[in-house]
Amino acid sequence: MSEAKYFDEMLNADGSIREPYRILGEWLDGQPKQALKQLSQDAETIFRRLGITFAVYGSNESTERLIPFDVIPRVIAAQEWRRLEKGIEQRVKALNMFLWDLYHNQDIIRAGRVPEKLIIQNEAFCPQMMGLNPPKGIYSHIIGVDIVRTGPDDFYVLEDNLRTPSGVSYMLEDREAMMHLVPDLFHKLKVAPVETYPENLRRTMESVAPDNCSGNPNLVVLTPGIYNSAYFEHSFLADQMGATLCEGQDLFVDGGKVYMRTTLGPQRVDVIYRRIDDDYVDPLTFRADSMLGVPGLFDAYRAGNVTLINAPGTGIADDKAVYTYVPEIIEFYLGEKPILKNVPTYNCTNDGERAYVLENLEHLVVKEVHGSGGYGMLVGPASTKKQRAEFSEKIKARPDNYIVQPTLALSTCPTFVSKGIAPRHVDLRPYVLVGDKIRITPGGLTRVALKQGSLVVNSSQGGGTKDTWVLEE
Numbered sequence: 001m002s003e004a005k006y007f008d009e010m011l012n013a014d015g016s017i018r019e020p021y022r023i024l025g026e027w028l029d030g031q032p033k034q035a036l037k038q039l040s041q042d043a044e045t046i047f048r049r050l051g052i053t054f055a056v057y058g059s060n061e062s063t064e065r066l067i068p069f070d071v072i073p074r075v076i077a078a079q080e081w082r083r084l085e086k087g088i089e090q091r092v093k094a095l096n097m098f099l100w101d102l103y104h105n106q107d108i109i110r111a112g113r114v115p116e117k118l119i120i121q122n123e124a125f126c127p128q129m130m131g132l133n134p135p136k137g138i139y140s141h142i143i144g145v146d147i148v149r150t151g152p153d154d155f156y157v158l159e160d161n162l163r164t165p166s167g168v169s170y171m172l173e174d175r176e177a178m179m180h181l182v183p184d185l186f187h188k189l190k191v192a193p194v195e196t197y198p199e200n201l202r203r204t205m206e207s208v209a210p211d212n213c214s215g216n217p218n219l220v221v222l223t224p225g226i227y228n229s230a231y232f233e234h235s236f237l238a239d240q241m242g243a244t245l246c247e248g249q250d251l252f253v254d255g256g257k258v259y260m261r262t263t264l265g266p267q268r269v270d271v272i273y274r275r276i277d278d279d280y281v282d283p284l285t286f287r288a289d290s291m292l293g294v295p296g297l298f299d300a301y302r303a304g305n306v307t308l309i310n311a312p313g314t315g316i317a318d319d320k321a322v323y324t325y326v327p328e329i330i331e332f333y334l335g336e337k338p339i340l341k342n343v344p345t346y347n348c349t350n351d352g353e354r355a356y357v358l359e360n361l362e363h364l365v366v367k368e369v370h371g372s373g374g375y376g377m378l379v380g381p382a383s384t385k386k387q388r389a390e391f392s393e394k395i396k397a398r399p400d401n402y403i404v405q406p407t408l409a410l411s412t413c414p415t416f417v418s419k420g421i422a423p424r425h426v427d428l429r430p431y432v433l434v435g436d437k438i439r440i441t442p443g444g445l446t447r448v449a450l451k452q453g454s455l456v457v458n459s460s461q462g463g464g465t466k467d468t469w470v471l472e473e
Helices: 019-029 033-050 078-102 116-120 168-181 183-188 197-207 231-241 297-302 326-334 351-359 385-397
Strands: 053-055 064-066 069-076 142-151 154-161 219-222 244-246 251-254 257-260 271-274 307-309 364-368 377-379 402-406 412-417 420-429 431-434 438-440 445-449 463-470
Touching: 019 069, 019 183, 033 064, 033 069, 033 168, 033 412, 069 078, 069 168, 069 412, 069 420, 078 142, 078 154, 078 326, 078 431, 078 438, 168 183, 168 197, 168 231, 168 445, 168 463, 197 219, 197 231, 197 271, 197 431, 197 438, 219 231, 231 244, 251 297, 257 297, 297 307, 351 385, 377 385, 385 402, 412 445
Parallel strands: 069 463, 219 244, 219 271, 271 307
Antiparallel strands: 053 064, 142 154, 142 420, 142 431, 251 257, 364 377, 364 402, 412 420, 420 445, 431 438, 445 463
């Protein structure tokens, strides 16, 4: 697959270096290949020491792997970031308003702007949330917005993650590693900080504490436990913001309030950053067989005695079928045109669009509506005839279970590979915190497809990460 048709974030068409990358380009020119190789090895040593791993499901190899890290940072100019920031802020505002409406008046459904069936029959919709007023009216407090770039001014939102977006620990550790490895580069460039994220997360959580909270809110991170693929992140974030990491059995409900068992006796808990799926939060309200949740937790939440971050039922707003309506959602609630575009998406429940999809699978990307991590998807240009035939049958059987998009010409960034420096495709996940105000960390997690020609950036599918440098003016 030729890289020529893709937007190169570092190089202009004539081979000259784009201004945001000028200083980095000069630095790279002065680095022998051996030096970059040594930096990569040093980075690996750092990550091994920290124990940063991720789980690979369905693999015959070791299920825990070190996430690949590329030592050449991605650079984003200040003015580019400003536009992204505005677009992200607009999007998260509208999505939180959408969630409020869905669980109250459902004005958007009554106005015919979003189909009722898409919401009410959706497995991510949580009827138990109807009429419940979360503190400050916020449903999703931590959001990851996946963005791809296709040109100098062309950014698209690939998907919104409003349930439990992961990866923020990689963003923080990538930055720490780079500051250790190339301090000289940080002196030459004014790079916006990301290390304020844990403090901002804490502030956000404290700002949405229940009204009846007295004194400083007691914050906890609720984890399913050590066997979860993101356990490193759960413990890391709890440690970084000075919150307690706990499991379901560490908490109990008494008199409609939540308490944590400690050696000094029960302690009231005010805000819970839960990393447990909706179905498992409370066995008395959701799945009765859940061993991960806390019996009575949802009733305490409904009574306004504890805040859950993110609220149950937020998944309806990041459902891949609902995603196609986000431009409508922005216009409906804010009366504005979307600043950031959606990727054009085909609706397989529409006969004409489905017919087009089935005829052109080799050019398209097919995703399961509730899929994640790069699993359950078909990347047309990289697929076999057999795989396309299988997906064709799947789409015919359950057209509402899939969304289909064109194969985007994802931008490339210089990446250190075995043969030296080469362009590789990237995406970006900025992290947004919503509480007393909206806080967006400058940059986010850049994921990179390390295989030549590959467009799949998920770590579980052979991708790695880069540090993201947003330049300050």
